[in-house]
Amino acid sequence: MARLAVSSDSEDDKPLATATNGRAKANGSNANGKRPLAGSGSDLSDDDKPLAKRAKGSTNGASASAANGNASKRKVAEASDDDDDRPIAQTLKSVAVPMPGAVKQSDDEDDVPLAKTNGLGGRGRPRQSYKEESRSAEDDDDSDVPIAKKAAKKRPSNGNGKSKQPPKKKVKKEESDPDASSDEDVPLAQKAPAAKAKAVPKPAATKRKSEPTTPAVKKAKVEVKKEVKKEVKKEASLSPVKARGKKAKSEDAEADAQAKAEEAEEEESYKYWEALNAAGDGSQKWTTLEHNGVLFPPPYQRLPSSVKMLYDGKPVDLPPESEEVAGFFGAMLETPHAQDAQFRSNFFDDFKTVLGKHPAYNGVKIMSLDLCDFRPMYEYYEAERAKKKAMSAAEKKEAKKVKDAMEEPYLYCLLDGRKEKVGNFRVEPPGLFRGRGEHPKKGKLKLRLYPEDMVINIGEGTKIPVPNIPGKWREVTHDNTVTWLANWKENVNGNSKYVFLAAGSSLKGQSDIAKFEKARELKKHVDRLRKDYTADLTSKIMADRQRATAIYFIDRYALRAGNEKGTEEADTVGCCSLRYEHVTMEKPDKLILDFLGKDSIRYYNELKVEPQIFKNIRLFKDGKTELDDLFDRVTTTGLNKYLQSYMQGLTAKVFRTYNASVTCQQQLEKLTDPDATVAEKILAFNRANREVAILCNHQRTVSKGFAASMDKMNDRLRALKYQRRKLRYALLIQEPQLKKKRKELVEEESDLDDDWIATYEDEQRKKEIEKAEKKFEKEKEKAVAEGDDEPKASILKDRIEAINEEYDRLKGERGSTTVELKSAKPSEKLEEAIEKLDERIKNFRYQITDKDEGKEVSLTTSKTNYIDPRIIAAWAKKYGVPIEKVLSKSLITKFPWAVEVDADFVF
Known part of the structure; x- marks a missing residue:
């Protein structure tokens, strides 16, 4: 089946607006970083x-x-x-x-x-x-x-x-x-x-x-x-x-x-999870809040006078406002976006608007995008990227130091006297909106933001932060019932955007705990709910029958509920907004769902459903046209209101969290062998996670570089086999009687031919020489820095000669079973080295299998937003798998409360 790219974002990222039970006392202060907030004593006397x-x-x-x-x-x-x-x-x-x-x-x-x-x-x-x-x-x-x-x-x-x-x-x-x-x-x-x-x-x-x-x-x-x-x-x-x-x-x-x-x-x-605060709307989230606002990007720097866009072959002398917008398109000239018709049309409309306010100094009238030549701008930006890439380690370190110093005041805030890390404190720079999928507004201009666009939320009586660029905040509010620090409205879609605390902060953590606890609570009610909606599948009241069928799709196939869209929004749909055209029927019981889901990601699934569901869909389609709603008597609001009659706070998206977590737990129990190696258990975990990703439609297209990446992995596997073969030959020279006793020692690797070996050894020779040259340059830099004499060039020459001698010797051994190791080893040591390589090769094969199986599925989104992390942490403890092997460092930081769970935790 076709699988396309999927967004890593999720509507479940937002904090839930419900209170949770089970408060406990905290036992100390927060574990966030220790860098002081600027303006609060960072330059200590x-x-x-x-x-x-x-x-x-x-x-x-x-x-x-x-x-x-x-x-x-x-x-x-x-x-x-x-x-x-x-x-x-x-x-x-x-x-x-x-x-x-x-x-x-x-x-x-x-x-x-x-x-x-x-x-x-x-x-x-x-x-x-x-x-x-x-x-x-x-x-x-x-x-x-x-x-x-x-x-x-x-x-x-x-x-x-x-x-x-x-x-x-x-x-x-x-x-x-x-x-x-x-x-x-x-x-x-x-x-x-x-x-x-x-x-x-x-x-x-x-x-x-x-x-x-x-x-x-x-x-x-x-x-x-x-x-x-x-x-x-x-x-x-x-x-x-x-x-x-x-x-x-x-x-x-x-x-x-x-x-x-x-x-x-x-x-x-x-440990904030031991002092869980209420997370419902209108409840107080904090008492005191201090922060330094947001970091605006630096002002636009004009291009050199020699770099200008051309129109009909003639240079155009643009003012800075128009030049900046032209540069946005110029920098993307070789990307697929710049070739997309919708992207080009939207860009040019906004570019002409800017030109109307800030026309060219030399009077050139720009009327057609096809006559515009942004190549000089593109080449300039590419040269700047190349310069940045070619910077020395010391220059990169110094640049990072300057960047860190600029960002340091905004990294942390003080929440109720605790130091907490801020999330997206950098204000989004201006540019061209790319969107996801077939977004109708891709290519439109995202305007530069100023303090006058920004609302700041901070504790009452606290010093108001000063913007890092000229201007005054649009508004300063003191609302302790919300968790955002700043917000603004972006101009492309008119959506409000917010600055929240980082993923590992106490407020985010409390929201995550509330979300997963709500999904666990659903376990107590789901059987009764399923029984009721199954009965309603045959209801004589059409609204009830449609609602029951919609809940069936949400429960069984993790469809999002869907909301109505405006005319200028992407035509994305969910369960309640499915149209006649999105569902194809094939007798006797097959439904094909094909529509654009969240973030314009295509949802395509072939479902084998119960006879009553098939009958209902045929009934709902009867008498309708392609653009008519399939569930024309169901709204998302009404559906959620019905669900809340079973459990407080229950909405359609709680089902996604519940079903993702339940599926993960069931698959882990089914696929994990207690006696397997760690690598095998990790493969089992990723297979369980993959089932969740398929359920939630977290699909992606196979990346362009996938084939090349797999080739590299196979070459690394051959390199391990090459090393093992050398050790086997060395062992047989010392212990020739093993030829008859141990057949694996004389078996040839099927994918190690002479041509590959020659190519591999030549590449390794080049890498060794490059490594020696880099090491020598570092030694020279260190000597100069410490005021010592520079090492003589003869040292590097001797090192390169030694490398060439070694690889010349290996060249002479090609096609022969006679080998000579760099350093002689006793048989016992050779046996140990071969066993270690056997294990490495085995584990690496699992990694290749895992990568190939996951090429069309994104495993990150489900772990970040849908699977209760306590399931993963408990499984890792139960089966002796290091937690960092299945959860990234950022997720461990995001879910510290989950890492402490006992091995016997059950969702």
Whole structure:
């Protein structure tokens, strides 16, 4: 059957508008990244840095000593009034430990600008010493009061309205520096740093022994130990004075890394799925929200004066507005889009509109697209692409550094005091609309967006972000019942587009959980619903019979419900909007469905249906013409209303999620052999996933490069066989008696002929020489960078000679069973190497089979949107398959709640 390209997008991506049951308490803070939000303390002063990283001689006084976790009492004595009144971010770096759900902010903190709260712009509780912690534990009433006010509150008055400083306390000599007694009156900035810095104690309230240590924490702690060991080894060769300095540095590093490890543990311990908030419309989704808006693309850069489009062979001097639009088409000149009649027509209509507002400077009138020559623009853009591709590694690294610095402020937001990653924060640049399939508006101009087009949603009382280009936001709203950060209306289809949090964020995760839980809930009602709609298939009321037949198609074949389309929208249909022309009948029980589905993807399926369904379709078609609706008495709204009488929140698309998940679970149970290898289990998983993709019509056309890709895979398989044959010959030379005992050692590979071997060895020779040359160039660059002498050219020459000698020797062995390995190996080692290659060849064959079977089906969409990821995670645990083998890194990030499921989970 024909299978065409399928969109990776799904209407199920949108958050569901229903509440879910089962709330539990969270146990920590969020596990998202740690880059600070721009404008919120990303450029930290010395005062804002963690103590372990501060320069020696820091002037931050008591705040520095307290944050360093020193047991010394000197920190109390040295405190100053100025420190107490500084914003939190300038005294102690806060490590946020937000509670699940909304985090109530104090009135005082709400007025503090984002950049002056803490290192991430958050308002979490700062780290405390043991004494401070015990005091705060005893006095819960002022736990939310800013530090400066707490200190003033507890300090006795001196009678003139000012608070007294506490009396200085003597510091034990063994706890201070060697010269502590002599420098007591020296200003803090001039005092020597403490010889030992202890890690800041973690507040007891955030420690959860029942939680396993996360990989990030383990990694951080291992790195700490490694660094400390390195420093300790160096100390032996140092003088006593230097050794003490080194020791202090190593302990500072240990404290800093330990603090980071603890912070990672606290962040990762926040599990939003254990504190699931309601996801229904109108419910509050957040309490506080801070972000930096969206990132607009840079303004248009004019082409060089020598690059101009031609009209009827003459150069056209276009103003920047018109030149930019012409460049859009010029850049796509060699693509299928530029040859498409509909695309060309829509582009030229919009191009003429722009030219009407911004005509050519030299007065050229452009009346026909066929007379336009965009080749000079195309060649310029191709040259620019080639330059970018030819950039050195250092240049690419520098370009990426600049790009990352520009994007950094927009990567994260603060949601209820937690750092959460933002999804599509980049504003879509102008260009030509491509659409999917036969979209009627493909080729139309997507206009450049400005701040005046954008609505920003942010917490009330929060600092409004400033756009990165001139302009003012169209509107700033404070709606905590929605989860979008910004929205705008695009000009081509008039659709609203939104900026949401990233796929792995808590709000997205809660929406996903609600969606799959709703599909699981359907299990309790589906039998009753099927019984009822089966009975209605013979109803005398035509509306009921049509509705029952429509539900049959939605339930059994995962058809989308379908909505009415406007005249300017693509003619895509679903079940309720099927027309007479979309269904062909073949007796006795065959229906052929052929129509454009979502995103203009063709749906073609030949169905063998029950006699009553066949009879109903014939009845519905009776007396109608090609363009008449098949289900003319059913609407999507009415259908969903009927479904909700069985279960709250039930709609037609819940069936797709339910049936996809059930099908996956059934196929996994059927196809998985517990005793199979991991590669065989992965093949079984992909076959189960393929059944789901076929059910949901996630089809695609075979890519143009598929044949070439398969050829490469077959060549890689032959290369493995080539290596195995060499090892077999070497083993038979050492153990000739095995020729009779083990027939597989003397069997020739059917696809290893002399011509292929000659081609393979010649290609490998070239690759080895290129690799040696690249390595030599890197050695030269490194030597120049470090100020050393460049390696001599003779070194490269010797390496190439050695490569040629080796491949000349292999050339002489062609057609012979006599081989000589690079390094001699005993028979046992040869046996082990052959066994490993046997396993690799076996597994690679499974990969080739899997790729060939999946050439017409997209497996990504079903895993992303329809299959409950807990089914996949439980299967992987049950059968010992690494989760990363069946779920991509992005999906593991999207579904962290699913990865923690038990192996006995059943949908």
